[in-house]
Amino acid sequence: MGKIYDVAIIGGGPAGLSAGLYASRSKLSSIIIEKGKWGGQASTTEELENYPGSMEHPTGPKLMERMKAQAEAFGTECVKDEVIGFELSEKIKTIKLTKSEIKAKTIIIATGAQPMLLGAPGEDELRGKGVSYCATCDADFFTELEVVAVGGGDAAVEEAIYLTKFADKVTIVHRRNEFRAAKSLVEKAIANEKIDIIWDSVVEEVYGDGIVEGVKLKNVKTNEITDFKTDGVFVFVGTKPISDIFKDIVKMSDKGYIITDDEMKTSVEGIFAAGDVRVKMLRQVITAAADGSIAAIAAEKYIENNFEH
Amino acid sequence: MLELNKDNFDAEVIQAEGTILVDFWGTKCEPCKALIPDVERLAEQYDGKIKIAKLNTTENRRLAMAQKVMGLPTFVIYKNGEKQKEISGAENCTPETIENLIKEFV
């Protein structure tokens, strides 16, 4: 029989990596499965200024690289693969990867979230041709050009500020008349000469011949449609959970966020959830990391109570 | 794997006969960098069947933009110098979708 892990962690973002760190420090055998980039969403922002202690290198990619190295240093295995299914009828759980299987006593779901789309005509066709969801990845292309950043939360305002390092002008389009983002960020944005703000407006259409040329904006108060020429559209209108593969397994909210208790327990014994994928008030690196640590210790308790040594 | 830049792009892609897959990536694009080992594996696996090359857009921004690439990761298939098909964005570019793109053209 193959190896049985104490903890199998799905997703290598801050929640998964912290779970791995805490599990391996508790001498549990643990494995993290990541299908894409280590560090998850946090590795796609260079403006990570609110994770305590990340003053010198406030960049997501660097912080996340250190989180991974730290988890591995204590013995967590990190593998690149995608989890595609489960076999959960036995006490030992089976996790199906693309070409192999893993067996584990507990599972921690840390699959995070992905960007929500505008849902506007042209958005899909012009993706990679001016429509972007990752400023760190694509800002370079817009050096000395003009872009629109859509959204009003922390990510939108923070990434708009980042974009001013490249673009000549950044116009934030927000559907309300005030930002949800942290006040310090908002002050920084308003003081930035390269940033303009269009309130009460949504993007109705993105257009361009093979490359973004502009957007049609609709004022939600007057319903007036205006044409706005731009070279790029950066979309930060929130995220949605990556939880489809758990649909018939654990309890979720209407929006697909996994429901847990304070110890990150889901509706299924031995399955925990941590980070952006679960129902919670604040989706940040610090709360994802905290969830991961709690999930790992809760998993340890579950193993002590349910398995013989 | 073949590295494209402004000096060889024309000869290797535009003037070249046959099919080539170009991986447009950038030094600050984490999703792109995560895919590189898979692209290298595919390049070996499909060696002789399709040419696979990568282009660092951070160093060749204008060249990428001339190809209408303004977002990463982007994978483009060219045949006899003509664009055939492309996929773009971290959610759309996975080892699987890239392999499917290759299979469509070999």
Ligand SMILES: Cc1cc2nc3c(=O)[nH]c(=O)nc-3n(C[C@H](O)[C@H](O)[C@H](O)COP(=O)(O)OP(=O)(O)OC[C@H]3O[C@@H](n4cnc5c(N)ncnc54)[C@H](O)[C@@H]3O)c2cc1C
């Ligand atoms: C542009 C932007 C800016 C941000 N700025 C900040 C900031 O300044 N400060 C801050 O604190 N937070 C910020 N955030 C939020 C922060 O990044 C997230 O809250 C945090 O990354 C959530 O961590 P997580 O581990 O729960 O999920 P994620 O980071 O989403 O990681 C989940 C991982 O799971 C993987 N995965 C999913 N499904 C599978 C599967 N089936 N098999 C294998 N792997 C899978 C994904 O590929 C992903 O890598 C920002 C987010 C964005 C998008």
